[in-house]
Amino acid sequence: MSVADWFRVRGRSLQSISFSLHRLTGLVLFIYLLMHLSYLTSLKLGKEVYESLIATTVSPAFLPFDILLLLATIFHGVNGIRVVLNEFGIGYEARKAMLYAAYLITAILWIIASVAMYNFVVGVR
Amino acid sequence: MDELEGMHTRRVLEPAAWILQMVSGLLLAALIAIHLYVTHFSTHDALAYENVVERFRDAGFKAIYTLLLLAVTFHAFNGVRAIVLDTDFGAKNRRAVNWLLMLLFVAAFAYGILLMSSV
Amino acid sequence: MKVIFNIRRFDGEKDYWQSFAVPVFRGMTLLEGLFYIKENLDGSLAFRASCRMGVCGSCAVKVNGKPVLACETQISSVNSSKLDIEPIDNFRVIKDLVTDFEGFFRKHEAVKPYLIRNDDNYENPVELIQTPKQMKSYYTFSLCIKCGACYSVCPAAATRSDYLGPAAITAAWRFIADSRDEGKEERYEAVCGDNGVWRCHFAAECSEVCPKKVEPAKAVQKMRIRTALHAIKKVIL
Numbered sequence: 001m002s003v004a005d006w007f008r009v010r011g012r013s014l015q016s017i018s019f020s021l022h023r024l025t026g027l028v029l030f031i032y033l034l035m036h037l038s039y040l041t042s043l044k045l046g047k048e049v050y051e052s053l054i055a056t057t058v059s060p061a062f063l064p065f066d067i068l069l070l071l072a073t074i075f076h077g078v079n080g081i082r083v084v085l086n087e088f089g090i091g092y093e094a095r096k097a098m099l100y101a102a103y104l105i106t107a108i109l110w111i112i113a114s115v116a117m118y119n120f121v122v123g124v125r
Numbered sequence: 126m127d128e129l130e131g132m133h134t135r136r137v138l139e140p141a142a143w144i145l146q147m148v149s150g151l152l153l154a155a156l157i158a159i160h161l162y163v164t165h166f167s168t169h170d171a172l173a174y175e176n177v178v179e180r181f182r183d184a185g186f187k188a189i190y191t192l193l194l195l196a197v198t199f200h201a202f203n204g205v206r207a208i209v210l211d212t213d214f215g216a217k218n219r220r221a222v223n224w225l226l227m228l229l230f231v232a233a234f235a236y237g238i239l240l241m242s243s244v
Numbered sequence: 245m246k247v248i249f250n251i252r253r254f255d256g257e258k259d260y261w262q263s264f265a266v267p268v269f270r271g272m273t274l275l276e277g278l279f280y281i282k283e284n285l286d287g288s289l290a291f292r293a294s295c296r297m298g299v300c301g302s303c304a305v306k307v308n309g310k311p312v313l314a315c316e317t318q319i320s321s322v323n324s325s326k327l328d329i330e331p332i333d334n335f336r337v338i339k340d341l342v343t344d345f346e347g348f349f350r351k352h353e354a355v356k357p358y359l360i361r362n363d364d365n366y367e368n369p370v371e372l373i374q375t376p377k378q379m380k381s382y383y384t385f386s387l388c389i390k391c392g393a394c395y396s397v398c399p400a401a402a403t404r405s406d407y408l409g410p411a412a413i414t415a416a417w418r419f420i421a422d423s424r425d426e427g428k429e430e431r432y433e434a435v436c437g438d439n440g441v442w443r444c445h446f447a448a449e450c451s452e453v454c455p456k457k458v459e460p461a462k463a464v465q466k467m468r469i470r471t472a473l474h475a476i477k478k479v480i481l
Protein backbone atom coordinates (compact mmCIF):
# COMPACT_ATOMS: atom_id res chain seq x y z
CA MET A 1 0.00 0.00 0.00
CA SER A 2 1.80 3.06 -1.20
CA VAL A 3 1.24 6.01 -3.47
CA ALA A 4 2.77 3.94 -6.27
CA ASP A 5 -0.62 2.20 -6.37
CA TRP A 6 -2.06 5.37 -7.93
CA PHE A 7 0.01 4.66 -11.00
CA ARG A 8 -0.64 0.94 -11.47
CA VAL A 9 -0.97 -0.02 -15.09
CA ARG A 10 -1.01 -3.80 -15.32
CA GLY A 11 -4.47 -5.23 -15.80
CA ARG A 12 -6.05 -1.78 -15.63
CA SER A 13 -8.39 -0.20 -18.14
CA LEU A 14 -7.90 3.18 -19.78
CA GLN A 15 -10.24 4.65 -17.14
CA SER A 16 -7.71 3.99 -14.37
CA ILE A 17 -4.78 5.01 -16.50
CA SER A 18 -6.46 8.34 -17.20
CA PHE A 19 -6.88 8.82 -13.47
CA SER A 20 -3.15 8.17 -12.99
CA LEU A 21 -2.22 10.61 -15.74
CA HIS A 22 -4.62 13.19 -14.34
CA ARG A 23 -3.00 12.99 -10.93
CA LEU A 24 0.49 13.06 -12.42
CA THR A 25 -0.19 16.06 -14.66
CA GLY A 26 -1.97 17.75 -11.75
CA LEU A 27 1.16 17.51 -9.63
CA VAL A 28 3.34 18.71 -12.51
CA LEU A 29 1.07 21.70 -13.04
CA PHE A 30 1.04 22.43 -9.32
CA ILE A 31 4.82 22.65 -9.29
CA TYR A 32 4.74 24.74 -12.44
CA LEU A 33 2.22 27.13 -10.86
CA LEU A 34 4.55 27.70 -7.92
CA MET A 35 7.43 28.35 -10.32
CA HIS A 36 5.29 30.63 -12.46
CA LEU A 37 4.16 32.73 -9.52
CA SER A 38 7.65 33.13 -8.09
CA TYR A 39 8.98 33.91 -11.55
CA LEU A 40 6.58 36.84 -11.79
CA THR A 41 8.27 38.49 -8.81
CA SER A 42 10.84 39.61 -11.37
CA LEU A 43 8.27 42.09 -12.66
CA LYS A 44 8.78 44.03 -9.46
CA LEU A 45 12.55 43.84 -9.69
CA GLY A 46 12.51 45.93 -12.84
CA LYS A 47 12.52 45.66 -16.57
CA GLU A 48 16.08 44.30 -16.91
CA VAL A 49 15.60 41.36 -14.55
CA TYR A 50 12.29 40.46 -16.11
CA GLU A 51 13.51 40.68 -19.67
CA SER A 52 16.62 38.66 -19.04
CA LEU A 53 14.45 35.91 -17.51
CA ILE A 54 12.12 36.02 -20.50
CA ALA A 55 15.09 35.92 -22.88
CA THR A 56 16.39 32.71 -21.31
CA THR A 57 13.08 30.89 -20.81
CA VAL A 58 11.35 31.86 -24.02
CA SER A 59 14.03 30.33 -26.17
CA PRO A 60 14.47 27.31 -28.44
CA ALA A 61 16.34 25.53 -25.64
CA PHE A 62 13.21 25.61 -23.51
CA LEU A 63 10.85 24.72 -26.33
CA PRO A 64 10.71 20.96 -25.53
CA PHE A 65 9.70 21.77 -21.95
CA ASP A 66 7.09 24.23 -23.16
CA ILE A 67 5.61 21.64 -25.45
CA LEU A 68 5.54 18.98 -22.73
CA LEU A 69 3.97 21.47 -20.39
CA LEU A 70 1.35 22.23 -23.02
CA LEU A 71 0.59 18.53 -23.23
CA ALA A 72 0.19 18.29 -19.46
CA THR A 73 -2.04 21.37 -19.40
CA ILE A 74 -4.22 20.33 -22.30
CA PHE A 75 -4.58 16.77 -21.03
CA HIS A 76 -5.43 17.90 -17.52
CA GLY A 77 -7.94 20.39 -18.90
CA VAL A 78 -9.70 18.18 -21.41
CA ASN A 79 -9.64 15.08 -19.22
CA GLY A 80 -10.73 17.28 -16.33
CA ILE A 81 -13.83 18.43 -18.18
CA ARG A 82 -14.69 14.79 -18.82
CA VAL A 83 -14.23 13.94 -15.15
CA VAL A 84 -16.31 16.92 -14.02
CA LEU A 85 -19.16 15.86 -16.30
CA ASN A 86 -18.97 12.30 -15.03
CA GLU A 87 -18.69 13.37 -11.42
CA PHE A 88 -21.76 15.57 -11.79
CA GLY A 89 -23.57 12.49 -13.05
CA ILE A 90 -23.60 13.43 -16.74
CA GLY A 91 -22.83 10.81 -19.35
CA TYR A 92 -22.00 7.84 -17.16
CA GLU A 93 -23.27 5.44 -19.82
CA ALA A 94 -21.19 7.22 -22.45
CA ARG A 95 -18.04 7.24 -20.33
CA LYS A 96 -15.98 5.12 -22.71
CA ALA A 97 -16.83 7.29 -25.69
CA MET A 98 -16.10 10.40 -23.64
CA LEU A 99 -12.75 8.94 -22.68
CA TYR A 100 -11.70 8.30 -26.26
CA ALA A 101 -13.00 11.72 -27.28
CA ALA A 102 -10.89 13.32 -24.53
CA TYR A 103 -7.72 11.70 -25.87
CA LEU A 104 -8.59 12.67 -29.42
CA ILE A 105 -9.29 16.29 -28.49
CA THR A 106 -6.12 16.41 -26.40
CA ALA A 107 -4.05 15.21 -29.35
CA ILE A 108 -5.59 17.70 -31.78
CA LEU A 109 -5.28 20.68 -29.44
CA TRP A 110 -1.73 19.69 -28.54
CA ILE A 111 -0.62 19.64 -32.16
CA ILE A 112 -2.22 23.02 -32.88
CA ALA A 113 -0.81 24.58 -29.71
CA SER A 114 2.64 23.15 -30.30
CA VAL A 115 2.80 24.66 -33.76
CA ALA A 116 1.69 28.01 -32.37
CA MET A 117 4.26 27.72 -29.58
CA TYR A 118 6.99 26.88 -32.08
CA ASN A 119 6.12 29.92 -34.13
CA PHE A 120 6.07 32.08 -31.04
CA VAL A 121 9.47 30.97 -29.77
CA VAL A 122 11.37 30.36 -32.97
CA GLY A 123 9.46 32.66 -35.32
CA VAL A 124 10.50 36.21 -36.13
CA ARG A 125 10.43 38.53 -33.18
CA MET B 126 -15.79 23.21 20.92
CA ASP B 127 -13.35 20.75 19.45
CA GLU B 128 -16.21 18.42 18.73
CA LEU B 129 -18.26 21.19 17.14
CA GLU B 130 -15.46 22.27 14.89
CA GLY B 131 -14.94 18.71 13.75
CA MET B 132 -18.64 18.40 12.99
CA HIS B 133 -18.56 21.66 11.11
CA THR B 134 -15.65 20.78 8.84
CA ARG B 135 -17.22 17.37 8.37
CA ARG B 136 -20.40 19.03 7.21
CA VAL B 137 -19.32 21.87 4.91
CA LEU B 138 -15.67 21.73 3.99
CA GLU B 139 -15.68 18.50 2.01
CA PRO B 140 -18.85 19.01 -0.05
CA ALA B 141 -18.12 22.71 -0.66
CA ALA B 142 -14.51 21.98 -1.62
CA TRP B 143 -15.63 19.25 -3.99
CA ILE B 144 -18.17 21.44 -5.78
CA LEU B 145 -15.74 24.37 -5.97
CA GLN B 146 -13.03 22.08 -7.31
CA MET B 147 -15.32 21.05 -10.16
CA VAL B 148 -16.52 24.60 -10.86
CA SER B 149 -13.04 26.15 -10.69
CA GLY B 150 -11.82 23.38 -12.98
CA LEU B 151 -14.36 24.25 -15.65
CA LEU B 152 -13.59 27.94 -15.22
CA LEU B 153 -9.86 27.28 -15.57
CA ALA B 154 -10.32 25.44 -18.84
CA ALA B 155 -11.66 28.68 -20.30
CA LEU B 156 -9.42 31.13 -18.45
CA ILE B 157 -6.16 29.29 -19.15
CA ALA B 158 -7.08 29.05 -22.80
CA ILE B 159 -7.49 32.84 -22.81
CA HIS B 160 -4.27 33.29 -20.84
CA LEU B 161 -2.26 31.13 -23.22
CA TYR B 162 -3.79 32.84 -26.22
CA VAL B 163 -2.93 36.29 -24.91
CA THR B 164 0.61 35.52 -23.82
CA HIS B 165 1.79 33.15 -26.53
CA PHE B 166 -0.46 32.94 -29.51
CA SER B 167 -1.69 36.47 -30.21
CA THR B 168 1.34 38.67 -30.92
CA HIS B 169 5.06 38.11 -30.67
CA ASP B 170 5.57 40.95 -28.23
CA ALA B 171 2.95 39.80 -25.75
CA LEU B 172 5.59 39.07 -23.12
CA ALA B 173 7.50 42.34 -23.46
CA TYR B 174 7.78 44.17 -20.15
CA GLU B 175 5.74 47.19 -21.26
CA ASN B 176 2.91 45.05 -22.58
CA VAL B 177 2.71 42.98 -19.40
CA VAL B 178 2.61 46.09 -17.24
CA GLU B 179 0.05 47.69 -19.50
CA ARG B 180 -2.20 44.63 -19.27
CA PHE B 181 -1.93 44.72 -15.49
CA ARG B 182 -3.25 48.29 -15.55
CA ASP B 183 -6.21 47.53 -17.78
CA ALA B 184 -9.40 47.02 -15.76
CA GLY B 185 -10.78 44.25 -17.98
CA PHE B 186 -7.55 42.25 -17.87
CA LYS B 187 -7.29 42.83 -14.17
CA ALA B 188 -10.74 41.37 -13.64
CA ILE B 189 -10.01 38.29 -15.75
CA TYR B 190 -6.58 37.78 -14.18
CA THR B 191 -7.97 38.11 -10.67
CA LEU B 192 -10.54 35.46 -11.46
CA LEU B 193 -7.86 33.26 -13.03
CA LEU B 194 -5.61 33.70 -10.02
CA LEU B 195 -8.41 32.87 -7.61
CA ALA B 196 -9.50 29.79 -9.55
CA VAL B 197 -6.00 28.47 -10.17
CA THR B 198 -4.73 28.88 -6.62
CA PHE B 199 -7.85 27.29 -5.16
CA HIS B 200 -7.85 24.44 -7.65
CA ALA B 201 -4.14 23.73 -7.13
CA PHE B 202 -4.03 23.81 -3.35
CA ASN B 203 -7.37 22.09 -2.90
CA GLY B 204 -6.23 19.47 -5.39
CA VAL B 205 -3.12 18.80 -3.37
CA ARG B 206 -5.27 18.73 -0.23
CA ALA B 207 -7.43 16.02 -1.79
CA ILE B 208 -4.35 14.06 -2.81
CA VAL B 209 -2.85 14.21 0.67
CA LEU B 210 -6.18 13.26 2.24
CA ASP B 211 -6.20 10.19 0.00
CA THR B 212 -3.43 8.78 2.16
CA ASP B 213 -3.38 7.40 5.70
CA PHE B 214 -0.90 10.14 6.54
CA GLY B 215 -3.47 12.74 5.51
CA ALA B 216 -6.19 11.01 7.48
CA LYS B 217 -4.09 11.12 10.63
CA ASN B 218 -3.25 14.81 10.22
CA ARG B 219 -6.52 15.85 8.66
CA ARG B 220 -6.97 19.11 10.45
CA ALA B 221 -3.37 20.27 9.95
CA VAL B 222 -3.55 19.39 6.26
CA ASN B 223 -6.81 21.30 5.82
CA TRP B 224 -5.53 24.39 7.58
CA LEU B 225 -2.10 24.40 5.98
CA LEU B 226 -3.31 24.04 2.41
CA MET B 227 -6.15 26.51 2.78
CA LEU B 228 -3.69 28.96 4.30
CA LEU B 229 -1.26 28.45 1.43
CA PHE B 230 -4.11 29.04 -1.01
CA VAL B 231 -4.95 32.36 0.63
CA ALA B 232 -1.27 33.34 0.79
CA ALA B 233 -0.67 32.54 -2.88
CA PHE B 234 -3.79 34.46 -3.88
CA ALA B 235 -2.81 37.48 -1.77
CA TYR B 236 0.72 37.41 -3.20
CA GLY B 237 -0.65 37.43 -6.73
CA ILE B 238 -3.02 40.31 -6.03
CA LEU B 239 -0.27 42.37 -4.41
CA LEU B 240 2.03 41.73 -7.32
CA MET B 241 -0.62 42.67 -9.82
CA SER B 242 -1.49 45.93 -8.10
CA SER B 243 2.11 46.98 -7.47
CA VAL B 244 3.48 46.86 -11.02
CA MET C 245 -3.23 -29.23 -22.89
CA LYS C 246 -1.53 -27.80 -19.87
CA VAL C 247 -1.68 -24.28 -18.52
CA ILE C 248 0.84 -22.86 -16.07
CA PHE C 249 -0.69 -21.51 -12.86
CA ASN C 250 1.91 -19.15 -11.46
CA ILE C 251 0.66 -18.41 -7.97
CA ARG C 252 1.85 -15.76 -5.55
CA ARG C 253 1.93 -17.50 -2.21
CA PHE C 254 2.29 -16.26 1.33
CA ASP C 255 2.88 -18.51 4.30
CA GLY C 256 2.52 -15.92 7.05
CA GLU C 257 6.14 -14.79 6.78
CA LYS C 258 7.36 -14.75 3.26
CA ASP C 259 6.02 -14.06 -0.18
CA TYR C 260 7.01 -16.31 -3.08
CA TRP C 261 5.87 -17.38 -6.51
CA GLN C 262 5.22 -21.01 -7.29
CA SER C 263 4.28 -22.55 -10.64
CA PHE C 264 2.01 -25.50 -11.28
CA ALA C 265 1.22 -27.19 -14.60
CA VAL C 266 -2.51 -27.85 -14.70
CA PRO C 267 -4.11 -30.06 -17.36
CA VAL C 268 -7.16 -28.18 -18.58
CA PHE C 269 -10.30 -29.23 -20.41
CA ARG C 270 -12.84 -27.24 -22.36
CA GLY C 271 -14.99 -25.12 -20.07
CA MET C 272 -12.75 -25.61 -17.03
CA THR C 273 -12.85 -22.70 -14.59
CA LEU C 274 -10.00 -21.14 -12.70
CA LEU C 275 -11.49 -22.43 -9.48
CA GLU C 276 -11.44 -25.98 -10.81
CA GLY C 277 -7.79 -25.41 -11.66
CA LEU C 278 -7.08 -24.29 -8.09
CA PHE C 279 -8.90 -27.35 -6.75
CA TYR C 280 -6.87 -29.54 -9.09
CA ILE C 281 -3.65 -28.13 -7.59
CA LYS C 282 -4.90 -28.56 -4.04
CA GLU C 283 -6.00 -32.16 -4.67
CA ASN C 284 -3.13 -33.37 -6.82
CA LEU C 285 -0.08 -31.13 -6.59
CA ASP C 286 0.10 -29.19 -3.33
CA GLY C 287 -2.45 -29.64 -0.57
CA SER C 288 -1.14 -26.61 1.32
CA LEU C 289 -2.48 -24.11 -1.24
CA ALA C 290 -5.06 -21.87 0.41
CA PHE C 291 -7.90 -20.15 -1.43
CA ARG C 292 -11.48 -19.31 -0.61
CA ALA C 293 -14.57 -20.53 -2.42
CA SER C 294 -18.01 -21.70 -1.54
CA CYS C 295 -20.86 -21.58 -4.03
CA ARG C 296 -18.92 -22.20 -7.26
CA MET C 297 -21.58 -20.24 -9.12
CA GLY C 298 -20.83 -16.55 -8.73
CA VAL C 299 -23.19 -15.91 -5.86
CA CYS C 300 -21.27 -15.94 -2.60
CA GLY C 301 -18.42 -13.61 -3.53
CA SER C 302 -15.72 -15.68 -1.81
CA CYS C 303 -13.43 -16.47 -4.67
CA ALA C 304 -12.15 -13.18 -6.12
CA VAL C 305 -8.49 -13.45 -7.14
CA LYS C 306 -6.24 -11.40 -9.37
CA VAL C 307 -5.39 -13.03 -12.69
CA ASN C 308 -2.78 -11.34 -14.85
CA GLY C 309 -3.35 -8.12 -12.93
CA LYS C 310 -7.15 -8.09 -13.08
CA PRO C 311 -9.50 -9.22 -10.32
CA VAL C 312 -12.05 -11.87 -11.34
CA LEU C 313 -14.27 -14.48 -9.70
CA ALA C 314 -12.32 -17.73 -9.99
CA CYS C 315 -15.51 -19.77 -10.23
CA GLU C 316 -16.98 -17.70 -13.07
CA THR C 317 -13.86 -17.37 -15.19
CA GLN C 318 -13.02 -20.05 -17.70
CA ILE C 319 -9.33 -20.68 -18.10
CA SER C 320 -9.63 -20.48 -21.88
CA SER C 321 -11.20 -17.02 -21.65
CA VAL C 322 -8.08 -15.55 -20.09
CA ASN C 323 -6.38 -16.34 -23.38
CA SER C 324 -2.93 -17.06 -22.04
CA SER C 325 -0.96 -20.23 -21.42
CA LYS C 326 0.55 -18.79 -18.27
CA LEU C 327 -1.62 -17.27 -15.57
CA ASP C 328 -0.22 -15.05 -12.83
CA ILE C 329 -2.60 -15.60 -9.94
CA GLU C 330 -2.40 -13.31 -6.92
CA PRO C 331 -4.58 -12.38 -3.98
CA ILE C 332 -6.62 -9.22 -4.66
CA ASP C 333 -5.00 -5.89 -3.75
CA ASN C 334 -5.93 -3.50 -0.94
CA PHE C 335 -6.69 -6.37 1.42
CA ARG C 336 -4.34 -7.88 3.98
CA VAL C 337 -3.23 -11.32 2.86
CA ILE C 338 -3.74 -14.07 5.45
CA LYS C 339 -2.42 -17.04 3.47
CA ASP C 340 -1.81 -17.51 -0.24
CA LEU C 341 -4.97 -16.28 -1.99
CA VAL C 342 -7.00 -15.78 1.17
CA THR C 343 -7.43 -12.17 2.24
CA ASP C 344 -8.86 -10.52 5.34
CA PHE C 345 -12.36 -9.09 4.71
CA GLU C 346 -13.02 -7.95 8.27
CA GLY C 347 -12.54 -4.21 7.61
CA PHE C 348 -14.43 -4.44 4.32
CA PHE C 349 -17.50 -5.82 6.08
CA ARG C 350 -17.24 -3.26 8.90
CA LYS C 351 -17.38 -0.54 6.25
CA HIS C 352 -20.47 -2.16 4.82
CA GLU C 353 -22.04 -2.10 8.25
CA ALA C 354 -21.21 1.59 8.65
CA VAL C 355 -23.65 2.64 5.91
CA LYS C 356 -26.55 0.64 7.47
CA PRO C 357 -27.25 -1.64 4.52
CA TYR C 358 -30.78 -2.63 5.51
CA LEU C 359 -34.24 -1.09 5.17
CA ILE C 360 -34.87 1.52 7.84
CA ARG C 361 -38.53 2.20 8.59
CA ASN C 362 -40.10 4.54 11.08
CA ASP C 363 -43.17 2.34 11.38
CA ASP C 364 -41.59 -1.04 12.06
CA ASN C 365 -44.29 -3.20 13.53
CA TYR C 366 -43.43 -6.85 13.88
CA GLU C 367 -46.73 -7.80 15.54
CA ASN C 368 -48.85 -6.67 12.63
CA PRO C 369 -46.51 -6.67 9.63
CA VAL C 370 -47.71 -4.82 6.56
CA GLU C 371 -46.69 -5.34 2.99
CA LEU C 372 -44.55 -2.56 1.52
CA ILE C 373 -45.83 -1.93 -1.96
CA GLN C 374 -43.50 -0.91 -4.77
CA THR C 375 -44.06 -0.41 -8.49
CA PRO C 376 -41.79 -2.22 -10.96
CA LYS C 377 -40.32 1.16 -11.88
CA GLN C 378 -39.46 1.93 -8.28
CA MET C 379 -37.76 -1.42 -8.00
CA LYS C 380 -35.81 -0.90 -11.19
CA SER C 381 -34.25 2.26 -9.78
CA TYR C 382 -32.11 0.31 -7.34
CA TYR C 383 -32.22 -3.26 -8.63
CA THR C 384 -28.77 -3.34 -10.31
CA PHE C 385 -27.13 -1.99 -7.18
CA SER C 386 -28.69 -4.73 -5.08
CA LEU C 387 -26.83 -7.43 -7.03
CA CYS C 388 -23.54 -6.89 -5.18
CA ILE C 389 -22.06 -10.10 -3.79
CA LYS C 390 -19.34 -8.38 -1.71
CA CYS C 391 -16.47 -10.06 -3.52
CA GLY C 392 -14.20 -7.03 -3.02
CA ALA C 393 -13.09 -6.76 -6.67
CA CYS C 394 -14.07 -3.07 -6.85
CA TYR C 395 -12.36 -2.23 -3.60
CA SER C 396 -9.18 -4.00 -4.72
CA VAL C 397 -8.70 -1.75 -7.77
CA CYS C 398 -9.72 1.54 -6.17
CA PRO C 399 -6.75 3.95 -6.02
CA ALA C 400 -8.20 5.76 -3.01
CA ALA C 401 -8.71 2.51 -1.10
CA ALA C 402 -5.10 1.62 -1.93
CA THR C 403 -3.65 4.44 0.12
CA ARG C 404 -6.35 5.32 2.61
CA SER C 405 -7.29 2.32 4.71
CA ASP C 406 -10.41 3.86 6.24
CA TYR C 407 -11.96 4.88 2.90
CA LEU C 408 -15.41 3.30 2.81
CA GLY C 409 -14.83 2.18 -0.76
CA PRO C 410 -17.07 1.59 -3.76
CA ALA C 411 -18.93 -1.45 -2.42
CA ALA C 412 -20.08 0.15 0.83
CA ILE C 413 -21.07 3.43 -0.83
CA THR C 414 -22.97 1.47 -3.49
CA ALA C 415 -24.81 -0.35 -0.70
CA ALA C 416 -25.73 3.03 0.79
CA TRP C 417 -27.07 4.18 -2.57
CA ARG C 418 -28.97 0.92 -3.07
CA PHE C 419 -31.05 1.76 0.02
CA ILE C 420 -31.31 5.49 -0.57
CA ALA C 421 -32.71 4.82 -4.04
CA ASP C 422 -35.25 2.41 -2.55
CA SER C 423 -38.71 4.00 -2.23
CA ARG C 424 -39.47 1.99 0.94
CA ASP C 425 -36.46 3.27 2.86
CA GLU C 426 -36.66 6.02 5.46
CA GLY C 427 -33.07 6.10 6.68
CA LYS C 428 -31.57 8.45 4.12
CA GLU C 429 -30.37 11.01 6.61
CA GLU C 430 -28.30 8.50 8.59
CA ARG C 431 -26.64 7.19 5.46
CA TYR C 432 -25.74 10.64 4.16
CA GLU C 433 -24.10 11.28 7.51
CA ALA C 434 -22.22 7.99 7.29
CA VAL C 435 -20.64 8.74 3.92
CA CYS C 436 -20.13 12.50 4.40
CA GLY C 437 -16.88 12.28 6.37
CA ASP C 438 -13.52 12.74 4.68
CA ASN C 439 -13.21 8.94 4.53
CA GLY C 440 -16.45 8.83 2.54
CA VAL C 441 -17.61 9.83 -0.93
CA TRP C 442 -15.09 12.67 -1.30
CA ARG C 443 -12.21 10.26 -1.78
CA CYS C 444 -13.58 9.05 -5.10
CA HIS C 445 -11.98 10.74 -8.12
CA PHE C 446 -13.76 8.71 -10.77
CA ALA C 447 -10.98 6.37 -11.80
CA ALA C 448 -14.09 4.22 -12.44
CA GLU C 449 -12.08 1.01 -12.47
CA CYS C 450 -14.60 -0.45 -10.02
CA SER C 451 -17.26 -0.52 -12.73
CA GLU C 452 -14.78 -2.12 -15.11
CA VAL C 453 -13.98 -5.08 -12.87
CA CYS C 454 -17.31 -5.70 -11.12
CA PRO C 455 -18.21 -9.31 -12.02
CA LYS C 456 -21.89 -8.56 -11.40
CA LYS C 457 -22.02 -5.31 -13.42
CA VAL C 458 -23.32 -3.45 -10.40
CA GLU C 459 -21.87 -0.13 -11.68
CA PRO C 460 -20.37 1.03 -8.37
CA ALA C 461 -18.85 4.12 -10.02
CA LYS C 462 -22.33 5.30 -10.99
CA ALA C 463 -23.68 4.71 -7.49
CA VAL C 464 -20.80 6.63 -5.90
CA GLN C 465 -21.35 9.65 -8.20
CA LYS C 466 -25.08 9.71 -7.42
CA MET C 467 -24.39 9.28 -3.75
CA ARG C 468 -21.90 12.12 -3.77
CA ILE C 469 -24.14 14.71 -5.42
CA ARG C 470 -26.95 13.85 -3.04
CA THR C 471 -24.63 13.98 -0.05
CA ALA C 472 -23.22 17.34 -1.13
CA LEU C 473 -26.68 18.84 -1.58
CA HIS C 474 -27.82 17.35 1.70
CA ALA C 475 -24.80 18.69 3.59
CA ILE C 476 -25.06 22.18 2.11
CA LYS C 477 -28.80 22.34 2.67
CA LYS C 478 -28.27 21.38 6.27
CA VAL C 479 -25.81 24.20 6.84
CA ILE C 480 -27.94 26.83 5.15
CA LEU C 481 -31.25 25.86 6.77
Ligand code: FES
Nearest residue numbers: 294296301303315
Ligand atom coordinates in the same frame (compact mmCIF):
# COMPACT_ATOMS: atom_id res chain seq x y z
S1 FES D 1 -17.24 -19.42 -5.18
FE1 FES D 1 -18.98 -18.22 -4.73
S2 FES D 1 -18.66 -16.51 -6.04
FE2 FES D 1 -17.07 -17.83 -6.62
